Amino acid sequence: MTLILGIESSCDETAASIVKDGRVVLSNIVASQHELHERYRGVVPEIASRAHLENILPVIQQSLHDANLTLNDINAIAVGNRPGLIGSLIVGVSAAKALAWSSNKPLIDIDHVQAHLYAASLVESNDQLTSQPEPQFPALGLVVSGGHTTLYQMNSPLEIQPIGRTIDDAIGEAYDKAAVILKLGYPGGPLIDKIAAQGDPTAYDLPRSMLKPGSLDFSFSGLKTALLYAVRGKPVGKGKNAIFKRDVEDLSNQQIVDLAASFQAAAIDAVIRKLKRAVNAIRSQTPELAPKSLVIGGGVSANSHLRERVKDFAKRYQLHLDIPAFAFTQDNAAMIAGLAHIHYHNNSFADLSLPAIATSKNL
Template sequence: MLVLGIETSCDETAAALVRDGCVVLSSVIASQHDLHAEYAGVVPEIASRAHVEQMLPVVREALAQAGVGLGMIDAVSVGNRPGLIGSLLVGVAAAKALSWSLGKPLIGVDHVHAHLYSGLLTRGSAPDQPPRLPGLGLVVSGGHTSLYRIDSWREIKRLGATIDDAAGEAFDKAATILGLPHPGGPNLDRLARTPGANDRAVDLPISRLSRESLDFSFSGLKTALLYAARGVPGSRSAPPPPLDEARRADLAAC
């Protein structure tokens, strides 16, 4: 079976051709980083409009790279939840139009479950045997941080999740606190790798709630970083060291 997949849940327009559920024939992504850089985050309306502009070129390029025509596909799949509603609407509308015009099945996909499934994808031949289940899956992204038990690809149970910020969101907010440009996560990671950066300069809290819980919390970590960088409002204690390049590298490494 040959499936055309479409993904527009946030700020990247993507399309791929996948054979037999695991062999990736092509994967094309149009990034919007430059459009959102001046806002230090994704602006939903801008993201939606960019998806409209990029959808057809991305699908055409994915088909061209795979060397197939629309008439050769057996189904159309699309990420239909969760995500930015305007962005999702663009992808779902495009997928519905293709499905209807081609007379092919339309498959809606939870894009977080797709993150879990991505571990099965390959650029070469299909594996001789699929991974043995049940399995444990961890999704860590800009909008989601969740732990799952996978009994089958139709039976996925969430065991725990963040109760506030996702890990990627916390990364981006930490980057903003340290004055780093968008996209915050990669820039924060690069700063943390600065030679000589001291990852013990500040004692920051961990994100585990308790031994009995499989949930996560990143808001306390983010607040602790804010206080380490700028001081505690109203506190009579000594102010933190100046936020120079060395101090920023130390805080990023922590």
């Protein structure tokens, strides 16, 4: 049996988790900072890193307590050291290195985005191991979050290659900006998803950017602008002197929920269309890499409309769908500890000079 303590602090979630044998989550503690950043309608890096400093040790202690373990029981310490906000990452990396040094445990560095693709392999009990098999490879991977919207060719959990990414806003960021336009609050994703269920997704004809023919990249800036104009009308003038015809307060509640539903339909439809392009392109150009599974991770994988659409998509294209349980969609440390299990058995360890890195390695 292998027990790994994972630590995650890449953005505004301070998290620690203990995972057994790479799949069974024994504890999953996440301290959120949403209330700290709500007034700014986005994450403020300095505030985030200070909150991590306050939360990191209590979160680690709680993860050990919930798993009924001590640090002596742990085989290795894993930490997400890339990508993310550098100040936030430094807190988690420093804590992991201190624990590894003081307990003489191996240290394992994990890419946060790669871990999101592993999250679908996690279960909350031994009983779920047989009912939730691991992904079959080759696979098509999709990470949808506040910072990432990327398609991957996956040959294994550690062999992943990006084949398409956003050229502007990530889908989660677009949701947050849409919520600002509609004056719904922060974070925007869950709020739009909730009220969209009450609206008509065909009420407004919002764009689905496909970019050039054959492109697997994403773009959501045009959708965000189209929503702004649908809410406020096209501006008269430019820059600071621009004047809009109306504001969201001039709209009825039904118009607002219809706009939310139309935005969500357009955003998710763009993702599904890119998935279709990717599967068809791989099957025709490199049939030996034709995906057997569709693996999805990231905070937006909790979106109800996305989950419905990818379920239908996977069925139509005869793919096994691997999507995380809701507990493992947001940034969490269970995905860090789970993926670290593979590194541990490959004897792939980091030393105490491990840096925090703002970007991924070619991901």
